[in-house]
Amino acid sequence: MEDQKSPSFLPASKVKGLRFGGQLLIKNFTIRRASPPQLLRLLPSAAAAAAAVSTTGSSSSPFSSTAAYLPTNFTILAHHALHTLTLGLGTKKSKVVIFVFESGALRAGVERSWPSEIALGEVNRRLIRGLAGFEMARFKFRKGCITFYVYAVRRAGSAGFSSGEELRRVVQAVASLNDFLDHTAMLAMPHQKSLSHIPSVRLTTMAH
Template identity: 60%
Template sequence: MEEKEKKTKKKKKKDNKTSPDISFKPSSDVQGLKFGGQIIVKSFTIRRARTLELLKLLSLPSSPSPQDLSTTTAYLPTNFTILAHHAWHTLTLGLGTRKSKVVVFVFESEAMKTSVVSVQGGIWPQEIALGDVNKKMIRKLKNWEMARFKFRKGCITFYVYAVRNAGNEGFAAAEDLKVILQAVVALKDFMDHTAMLVMPHQKAINYASCPSFAMAH
């Protein structure tokens, strides 16, 4: 009997290690973006993406019935950032990072998201330097709580934040969060982030250049 209880406890402990940490923390305490020693990357910019762009990036179906994700907003690397990564990597003879960052926020309600990203009255910009995300986006959401998830997928690091009002229990947009997390986990490694490069005359992510030899994560 004791042996059985030990095995059960051991299994629970193992499951806890493999399951993601979904504990919410005040926005002032939650971990933000990390840059390591690559200080220059802080000046690189990200832009707010349209829903269809996010669906394409996450390999989610956009037709015939696209995923709603009405509580979700995402920021993707700009053209400048993609090109700057390549230039920096070349100038440093391969020492500079070529990894881009994608930041996804899932709010507990569509109204909460609108109050943050609305063109009129919203507090988040359309485009922002990566180095300003922690201070001007994450820490700015006072009296709100966040849960942070981080995934490395080759040349792209995904940061996913679930956002709710402080003191609330559970997460009202759990289904949207589940869709996002499962999609990111299922992605193959990006061998080269030129797959995200947006041409000057084009506003959608072009996947034609995505390498077919991408390795599974």
């Protein structure tokens, strides 16, 4: 992780977005909204943590307030082709974007206006800056060839964050992921057989 400290909420117009450096071509690559089973398989430790603390036996999703976007198969293969055609000079890095809203109802309402698939270069404008009247806190994790961006989302002026426990589980789950040595590992979705976790990893600080 980097820029690590307690979450700091900023207006959506001011929070840091996705960064691309000099690799402008990847702005055209696409990401797609993850289905609930894909999110469970991407972050199984978060689901396990939710089950461990549940006292109701409820089968509801541990990610009721969370939405995520993963690289499409086209993006993964395009990264691989670019890296090969440029003799290793092209970027191998992909991005995963996760949003944790202050409630499931807010997530559902926002998702209705969001596309199921979007170019990486449009994420800052449409998914982040486009949320007028909202505040966000950003967490960034570099995991080898995959950079994870996690955004906590609340209405402007809200006190605290009502989905704090879900946010904590998501952030800890991402922090515990091993580095992706090859971004084509994402092709393992929905089974995600290529992901493994570092046991007993404790989250000490968080980015914004």
